[in-house]
Structure formats: C-alpha cells, structure tokens
Amino acid sequence: MIMKNFLRITGGAMLSCGVALSAMAQESEPVYGGTLDVGFISDVRTLNPLQSTQWTERQILFLMFDRLVDLNPDFSLRPGLAKSWEFEDDGKRVVLHLEEGVSFHDGTPFNAEAVKWNLDTRLDPDAGSSQRKQLEAVIESVEVVDEHTVAINMIEPYPPLLALFTDRAGLMASPAAAETYGEDVGMHPVGTGPFKFEEWTRGSELSVVRNEEFWQEGMPYLDRVEFNNIASNVIGIQRMTIGEIDYIGHLTPLDTKLADASPDIKLVQSDGGQWYSLQMNYGQEPYNNHELRKAIAYGIDRDRINEILWEGQGTVSNGFTPEGLWWTPSGLPDYSYDPDRARQILKDAGLEGTTLSLASPSGDALRRFSELVKESLDQIGLNVQLAPVPQSEYYAKTVSGEINFTPMRWTQRADPDGLIQYLFSSEGTANSTGYSNEQVDAWIDEARTTSDQAVREDLYQKVQVQIVEDLPYIPVGFATEFSALRTEVHGYTPMPDLIPRFRYFWLSEE
Numbered sequence: 387m388i389m390k391n392f393l394r395i396t397g398g399a400m401l402s403c404g405v406a407l408s409a410m411a412q413e414s415e416p417v418y419g420g421t422l423d424v425g426f427i428s429d430v431r432t433l434n435p436l437q438s439t440q441w442t443e444r445q446i447l448f449l450m451f452d453r454l455v456d457l458n459p460d461f462s463l464r465p466g467l468a469k470s471w472e473f474e475d476d477g478k479r480v481v482l483h484l485e486e487g488v489s490f491h492d493g494t495p496f497n498a499e500a501v502k503w504n505l506d507t508r509l510d511p512d513a514g515s516s517q518r519k520q521l522e523a524v525i526e527s528v529e530v531v532d533e534h535t536v537a538i539n540m541i542e543p544y545p546p547l548l549a550l551f552t553d554r555a556g557l558m559a560s561p562a563a564a565e566t567y568g569e570d571v572g573m574h575p576v577g578t579g580p581f582k583f584e585e586w587t588r589g590s591e592l593s594v595v596r597n598e599e600f601w602q603e604g605m606p607y608l609d610r611v612e613f614n615n616i617a618s619n620v621i622g623i624q625r626m627t628i629g630e631i632d633y634i635g636h637l638t639p640l641d642t643k644l645a646d647a648s649p650d651i652k653l654v655q656s657d658g659g660q661w662y663s664l665q666m667n668y669g670q671e672p673y674n675n676h677e678l679r680k681a682i683a684y685g686i687d688r689d690r691i692n693e694i695l696w697e698g699q700g701t702v703s704n705g706f707t708p709e710g711l712w713w714t715p716s717g718l719p720d721y722s723y724d725p726d727r728a729r730q731i732l733k734d735a736g737l738e739g740t741t742l743s744l745a746s747p748s749g750d751a752l753r754r755f756s757e758l759v760k761e762s763l764d765q766i767g768l769n770v771q772l773a774p775v776p777q778s779e780y781y782a783k784t785v786s787g788e789i790n791f792t793p794m795r796w797t798q799r800a801d802p803d804g805l806i807q808y809l810f811s812s813e814g815t816a817n818s819t820g821y822s823n824e825q826v827d828a829w830i831d832e833a834r835t836t837s838d839q840a841v842r843e844d845l846y847q848k849v850q851v852q853i854v855e856d857l858p859y860i861p862v863g864f865a866t867e868f869s870a871l872r873t874e875v876h877g878y879t880p881m882p883d884l885i886p887r888f889r890y891f892w893l894s895e896e
Contacts, residue, residue, distance in 0.1 A: 416877065420893035421610040425622035425631040427749045428615040429778035430592070432572035433583065435557035436508055436515045440781060441797070444554065444885050445635075449594050449611060450491075451577030453556035454482065454501070455548045461800050461882050463548055467496065467558055467578065477543030477837060484534045488601040490560035491582045498536040502528045503561040505538070517555045519815040520808070524550075545837045549801035553883075580606035580889045590615055607877070607892035618750050620644065623870060626651060632875050632893070635886055636660075637868040638751055639697035645870040652871050656880045659696075659865035660795040661706050662755060664744075667790035668820040668858045672742075677735035679857040683721040685728030685766035688862050691758045695751070699866035705850055706796070706805075708864050713802040713843060715850040721861075728766040741769040745784070745792035749777040751865070755793045785818045794859065797883045802846050803834045810853055821858035 429440050435447050456466040468482040488496040505528045508515040524544045529537040540547065550556065563576035575583045578601065581594035592613040596606060614631060616622040619641040622634045627648045637645070637653075645651045664682065666673035673679065692700045701708065704718040732738050742763070746756040760770040775783060783789045799805045808814050811830050812822040826849055833845035854861065869886065871878060877891040 414876075414894075416607045416892040417894040418607050418892070419609050421612060422608050422875070422888060422891055422893065423630065423632045424611060424613045424888065425616045425625060425634045426613060426636075427618070427777055428589070428592075428613070429749075429776075429781070430588075431778065431782070433575040433586070434572035435554055435559055435575075435577075436504070436513065436517070437572060438554055439516045439785070440778075445888065446592065446594070446613060447554070447557060447575075447577075448579070448885060449581040449888055450575050450579045450583055451557040451559060452579050453553070454551040454558065455556055457552045457800055457881065457883070459879050459881055461798075463552065463800065466552075466556070467501075468551075471548065475539075477545065478540045479537055480540070480547060481531065481535060481537045484536065485601060486534050488578050489599060490563070490578050491576045491597060492560050492563055492566075494560055494562045496558065496578050497533050498530040499533075500558060500561055501536045502530055504558050507561075507564070508555065517815065519813060520550065520555060523813060542835050543837065544834060546801035546803040546834060549799065549804055552800050553804065581608075581611060584610075606889050608888075611888050611891075620750070623651075626870060626872060629872070632872045633869065633878075633886070633888075633891075635867075635869045636751070636884070637870055638695060639699050639866060639868070640695070641750070642868050642870070645868075650873055652873055654869045654871065654878060654880060656867045656869070656884055659700060659708075659867045660797050660884060661703075661708070661864055662691075662793065662795050662862045663706065664759060664860040664862070665784065665792050665794040665819055666858065666860075667787065668822070670787075670790050670820075672737070672740055673790055675735065675737065676857070677731055678737055678740065679860065680721075681728045681731040681735075681737065681766065682763060682768075683857055683860050684724045684731065685763055685768075686759060686860065686862065687723045687725075687762045689723060690762070691755065692863060694758060695754055696863075696866045700863050701866075702863040703861055705854055705861055706859065707802070707850065708798065711798070711802075712839065713846045713850075715847050717847075718851060718854045725762075725766050732767050738767045739769055741771060742791055743771050743773045745780055745789045746772040746774050747777045747780040747793065748774065752777070752780075752793045752795070755862075759793070785816075795865070797885075799883070802842070803830075806830060806846065806849060807834060810849070810858070819858040821853075821856065823852060823856060826852050826856075 430443050431440055435451050453466045454468045456464050458464055467485055469485050470483045473480050507513045508517050508521050524540055526539045526541045531537050560576035564571050567574045580597050580600045582597045584593040584595045586592040594611050596609050619637055623644045625631045642653055688702045692698055692702055707714050744756055746753050763770045784792050807830050808816045812827050829845045829849045833842045874893050874895050
C-alpha cells in the first residue's frame with residue numbers, strides 16, 4: 387500500500403518493482419486490432435500536458451504520453467519512464483534512472499535532457515504551465531547526470547514528489563514538438579505513449595492511432611481509439627446499444643438503467659466515487675460571510691441528493707476524504723440536514739432572501755446536482771438563480787473568478803498533499819476559492835516535508851477539521867459511479883483516480 391512504498395522511497399532504497407503493465411485486468415489472452423469508440427461529455431481545451439487543467443483531458447493524455455512514475459490499482463507506485471530511483475542528501479535529492487531506447491512519436495530521443503526540459507519548462511513563469519505552482523515550491527534545480535539519469539534537487543525534503551509525477555506533472559512531452567509548433571502544440575501533441583495523435587475536431591471527435599514503435603513490448607492491443615462527444619450519458623447509452631460506442635464512464639446509477647437492460651453491455655462499479663461539493667469564492671460577498679456558508683451546509687439535504695442522484699448508493703460525507711485511506715479523518719464538524727437551524731442562522735445574520743447565482747454546468751450529473759441544491763436552498767429562505775454554463779467552460783470560469791458559486795467534484799490523489807495542498811493551501815495551484823488560513827498553511831507545509839507518517843496523519847487530521855469548520859467548500863458526498871462497456875471490450879481495471887487506462891483495453895467477440 388501507500389505507506390509501504392513511502393517508507394521504501396524515503397529510506398533511500400532503490401525501487402524497481404514488479405507489476406507487469408500488460409497484466410492489468412486481463413480476463414484471457416488479449417487480441418490485437420480494432421477500434422475502441424469512447425463516448426464522453428467533452429470539456430477538452432488542450433492536449434498539451436504542460437498546460438492541461440481539465441480533468442477529462444487526462445484520459446486522452448494518458449494514451450499519448452507516459453509518466454515518469456505510474457500507479458497500481460491500489461495507489462502504490464510503480465516504475466514508468468523512470469525505471470528506478472533513490473533518494474539522497476537526507477531526502478532533498480532524488481535520482482531517476484530512465485528507460486533506455488525510448489523515442490518520442492516524432493523520432494527524437496527520450497532521455498535525461500528531455501526530462502530536464504519538461505520540468506524546467508513547467509517551472510518557467512513565462513511558459514504558463516498549469517503545474518508551475520505545484521513544482522516551484524518543491525524543486526530547486528534539475529540536473530542531467532548522464533544520458534539516462536536525471537537528478538532533481540529539492541528546496542527541502544518532499545516525500546510526495548514521486549506521487550506528483552504519477553499525474554500531469556510527470557507526463558513527458560517532446561521538446562522538439564514544442565519548438566516546432568509553439569503555442570499550437572496543444573493541437574499537435576507528441577509523447578512517448580502507446581498511441582499517437584491523429585486528428586481532433588473540436589466539439590465532435592478526437593482520434594489516436596497505435597504507436598508501432600512503442601517501447602513496451604507487446605503493447606498496445608488496439609489499432610485506434612476514437613473519442614466521440616456525446617450530449618448526455620443517456621444518448622451515449624442509446625448509441626452503445628446499437629454498437630456505435632464501446633465505452634462510457636462516470637455513469638450515475640440513474641444512467642445505468644438503460645444500459646442494464648441491454649445484454650450487449652456490462653457495467654463495472656468504480657471502487658470509489660468523485661467527491662461532490664459546492665465551491666464558493668471565499669473573499670467575494672456574500673460568500674465571505676461564514677454564517678451564510680454555515681447555513682448552506684445545514685440547509686442542503688444531502689441524503690435526498692444521494693437518493694435522487696445516486697439512488698442511495700453514494701456516501702454522504704462531512705469531509706473530502708473517503709473512508710479507508712491512511713489520512714481519512716475522524717471527528718469532523720457535523721452538518722447533518724437541519725433546515726430549521728439553517729433558517730435561524732440566516733435570520734440572525736440578516737441574510738434571509740439573499741440572492742445567489744449558482745453555476746449549472748451542462749453535463750448531466752453536475753446539472754442535476756445544481757438543480758437539487760437549488761431546491762434545498764430555496765426552502766431555507768435563499769433565492770438561488772441557476773446560471774447555465776457549458777461543461778467545457780465552467781472550471782476555467784471558476785478559476786478566473788467569473789463564477790463565484792458552483793458545484794465541484796474531485797478525485798483522490800496518490801498522496802494527500804496532491805489534493806489538500808492543491809486545493810486548500812494559500813499557494814495551492816487549484817485554490818480557486820481564495821481560501822487562506824495561516825494555521826492551515828503551516829500544517830500543510832509541515833506535513834509535506836516530513837517522512838513520518840504518524841506526524842503527517844496528525845497534521846492532516848487538524849487540517850481537515852479546520853477546513854470543514856471554515857467551509858470554503860460545502861461537502862456533500864462521494865458519488866457511486868459506473869462504467870459501461872460493450873461485452874467485447876476487455877482489459878478494464880477501475881483506478882482510484884477514476885481515469886480509465888485505455889492503453890490496456892482490447893477487443894474480442896468471444
């Protein structure tokens with residue numbers, strides 16, 4: 387599990403483990419060939435991993451780009467483009483030993499110079515990387531040791547660095563492609579992954595094709611993967627029943643009813659669901675009023691949302707970490723549904739009748755979520771106006787401050803720092819609420835630099851209690867989600883981050 391790997395890493399041991407990439411979720415011998423048609427509600431804005439911010443972009447990026455470090459289905463780390471590593475200098479330096487003989491899709495070599503370029507570019511303020519704030523607080527310099535060895539010198543020990551490299555910060559892009567295409571490189575992605583970019587028609591479809599020179603022997607199995615934009619999951623399932631689409635993910639229990647009726651479709655439940663919440667602009671009136679936030683927390687009928695949106699199969703939660711992780715907190719403030727208390731809070735604070743504009747993204751789940759929230763909050767004396775916004779734009783508008791009150795959902799990361807610092811630190815890359823608490827910042831900074839898990843666990847307990855008291859997000863719960871696959875689709879393993887690894891899929895009529 388996480389800590390086992392964590393101790394091996396921080397203890398300075400060499401790690402070059404053992405889960406064969408091609409062995410994930412194989413029901414029988416894979417079959418080569420064919421096209422996998424994926425249906426999804428697209429909000430893809432760029433295919434440049436250095437700039438990417440949209441969550442859905444990763445299921446495409448993970449086909450074309452490899453990461454320095456990869457993840458097992460239990461969130462433990464395993465080699466990626468870095469085949470092994472060791473920590474030095476009391477944890478302030480990590481040396482990565484890279485796979486040899488790997489080339490980018492444009493034929494240029496993947497080596498230590500390429501890793502240095504990828505990390506240095508992410509750190510360059512002029513490059514505008516979405517991961518810069520994550521990395522600049524951690525990395526002091528990147529050093530080429532030899533052609534296939536790179537050393538990362540850290541400002542101070544940062545044990546979660548390898549976990550950070552399992553996500554977008556670890557996706558390696560071609561430096562030559564960036565030089566060739568410049569600002570348009572997001573339309574011309576070049577990685578080392580099992581599939582190469584073919585074409586992209588915005589708002590319609592995107593396709594990738596098999597990389598015949600892929601460095602992992604025997605992979606991939608598919609010839610092509612095509613992403614088809616669908617207006618809704620219901621329409622997607624209808625297209626699936628007639629064979630136009632092979633896979634749709636992130637289905638709610640309501641969405642599965644049509645799929646469940648088809649003998650040609652199989653449903654797979656995710657091990658964990660996305661965390662659903664309401665996000666507010668912490669410094670913007672009226673959301674900077676703690677009494678308003680508290681009234682909203684007590685005024686949302688989360689059990690009703692669970693029953694309607696997830697058919698009672700979700701998990702209502704006062705926090706943002708699911709059960710079963712080593713950083714799962716206890717003793718959080720309780721915001722069980724209490725409309726009378728919510729009304730009294732509003733009355734005492736002179737906030738009765740306050741008008742709030744709640745974003746209503748066009749995607750099925752978030753739109754339904756917004757509608758249910760409005761129903762709850764109208765009943766406690768607030769005047770909630772739904773503000774429709776395209777799914778592809780709502781997160782960017784939230785980050786830019788155009789949206790002050792919105793539904794939000796996140797998945798867990800391989801290390802708690804990957805979400806807690808990301809969202810709740812004053813310096814967090816995705817701190818789009820503007821939340822700032824000096825004590826929380828101090829706890830987060832201490833937790834991310836120590837290798838003692840008991841200390842980290844205690845610090846994250848304090849952090850989570852304080853955040854739930856401050857309420858920059860109003861926690862609602864964890865969704866129950868499903869993936870729908872046609873029966874000829876194989877090789878799917880649910881992952882904790884809920885991103886399907888299409889590179890392992892294969893098709894068979896048997």
